[in-house]
């Protein structure tokens with residue numbers, strides 16, 4: 001049995017990056033999908049890929065600006081009109097938005113960032129949840145947040161603040177919609193190799209892609225796999241949660257003592273008894289001891 005058989009989904013920002021990868025995964029798992037994006041050329045390309053994989057009858061594209069309420073309402077109407085219902089809304093579209101020192105950030109750029117990254121999520125939750133209540137079977141509101149919304153230093157001021165607001169919205173709206181069996185969940189990606197980050201030149205960003213402990217770089221498929229799980233009934237008791245998908249980047253923390261093999265605590269073993277007057281015990285490790 002396919003994990004999303006019989007489900008109808010919307011994926012905003014579905015024409016590129018992790019959105020497109022998720023569209024393909026949702027289709028492969030039996031969902032019908034409306035791809036919603038501002039970029040019509042990439043939307044057409046996404047449909048062509050879906051058709052080539054034999055999913056032509058299960059997918060549609062609608063040009064939309066997720067910051068506009070009428071456009072978001074139109075995506076929900078398209079899902080209902082074309083496929084009869086809505087079960088999953090993946091609110092994923094995004095941009096880098098405003099960057100630079102706080103004193104150099106214009107109100108216009110700040111507002112644009114919040115409109116695309118945060119107002120869009122509010123609008124998606126507002127309209128998609130109404131459609132889910134109509135059929136009474138519940139549903140899933142899934143949001144792409146970011147680790148930049150969880151700690152400092154992960155993105156620009158406006159981007160990080162906008163993603164932090166999304167994480168708050170996920171918790172609060174989950175509490176409201178739980179009784180309706182509408183789950184509200186988020187994914188906080190680490191650094192993922194998408195056009196948003198590499199602009200067509202992944203080789204130039206190797207430093208960013210190799211910051212996390214996990215050896216391989218983050219790929220759109222890593223996000224698509226988690227999105228599929230969270231959207232499926234296998235995750236039916238998860239709501240109000242934002243899942244980090246970052247290869248351990250945040251687990252690494254402030255890394256005061258270095259990272260990986262350069263971490264001071266990995267070079268020797270023993271016990272530090274502080275200022276008790278008892279001696280510290282230190283055992284120098286031979287190369288390879290750390291693995292034992």
Ligand SMILES: NC(=O)c1ccc[n+]([C@@H]2O[C@H](COP(=O)([O-])OP(=O)(O)OC[C@H]3O[C@@H](n4cnc5c(N)ncnc54)[C@H](O)[C@@H]3O)[C@@H](O)[C@H]2O)c1
Pocket residue numbers: 012013014015016017018019036037038039042064065066067092093094095116144145146147188189190191192193194195196197
């Ligand atoms: N790539 C990363 O490392 C990373 C990390 C954390 C979070 N994210 C988030 O992941 C999400 C997807 O980004 P991606 O990396 O796949 O980037 P991407 O640029 O490949 O895809 C984003 C898509 O969103 C669309 N979009 C942008 N503004 C829109 C609007 N106003 N209306 C409709 N569509 C719009 C774009 O046209 C594009 O197709 C974003 O929310 C981004 O902030 C990305």
